[in-house]
Amino acid sequence: MLSQPFNPLPLDELTAVFARIKDLLLTQDKVDRALEVLVQAVGDAIPGSAGAGISLFDAHGRGSSIAATALVVEQADAAQHDLGQGPCLAAWTAGTTVLIHDAATDARWPLWSEAVASLPVRSLVSTPLAAAGGPIGTLKVYASLPAAYTSATGQLLEKFAVPAATLLAHIQGPGTPRHLSGPLKGALAGRDTTNRACGMLMERDGLTAEQAFHELLRRARTSGAPLSRVCSDLVDGRA
Template identity: 55%
Template sequence: MSKQLPLDELSSVIARVKGLLLTEEKVDRAVQLLAAAAKQAIPGTLGAGISLLDTQGRRTSSAATDKIVERADTAQYELGQGPCLTAWASEATILVEDVQTETRWPEWCAAMKDLPIRSVLSTPLTAGKESLGALKIYAAQPGIYDGETSRLLQLFAGPAATLLANVQSSETPRRISNSLETALYSRDTVARATGILMERHGLSSDDAMQELLSRVRTDRTTLLEECSRIIAAIPGRRG
């Protein structure tokens, strides 16, 4: 039975996800938000999950809205088969009408016998020419998902993949930026401290640095701590 979600409602969900992701800095948090939104967006869904995979199909990040989804996904990773991995590898939406009668992944389907999962729908997360992974939803009843549901999930996955790609690509420069900021702060602090010692004691730059290192050894502190202490001790000045 087709369970249509009005396009204006779907657009609202996607817009909300965009707003959330634009404030996120970490992929793991982003996929959690997307999985929760997918579960909410598709009627009849028991749980949803997202898997981000590398070029060899190895998981790099994942999210699951429920323990059942987590177990179903973990079985796919361990067995190396299942609708999620197939959707990613084939870059096509995979529909499972009933896990109990499905024959494409016998080992994975056998592992699902103890879980209340009957219907599965998985679609690739593709940004440009790159397949990032897959988005999948699970239902407790057979025949819950159909062609219409597949199209709805694809509509959801398109902007989701683009947003995830942006979050992924922004993490590396952000880490570099944070490291650079720390390095620049440290360098500035050391420069200020050596300048204070040069002015106070009439030392050269090299001698001021040697004085700093001597204090670090004597006081058993770090260079940055010693520099901060010198700067803070200047009357009328704050760190």
């Protein structure tokens, strides 16, 4: 547990943080620097955090880490991206904040929990970054101790996520690095079809949003077809 009580930053301080990021984007056009400021602010605002980061997901469900304050964040994220399962993928799929009290005992993503067992990762909060077409990625914090976070942590992270997603959605100028604009455009494209396909499976088979998405991923891997095609075939009645 944390040795000090959780004290979220007042909303006016959060506004000041994003005002600084906005200035960076407008005056320096340094996307990487803006993201560094963002995730560092998130980590500083949440006591006990070992690191913070941002992941983006494309229309095929492939994730990429575009900003992180610590190596452990990159490692824990990479395990999710490689395995196709984990709390951040779940937050992106369902469009809701995910809280882990102890990765060592949480049974929701066994492959990921096993992969990070040797890392100083016990607690996590991940919240979706939502754009017009649906979630495009996640903002997350990791802690090395169990039970480091509460629902209040998730509420604070959600406050960061709203303007963060807005900033990311508007980074589309000619100077935008390819590693950001490519995944972001891919994440925006096809989300409506994916959401509709998930909704059809949820209604027809009684699945949760996460179960429906993993079923679509399973079909894509089994058939060798892109996830976007599997979703469009289902929506169009060709599946």
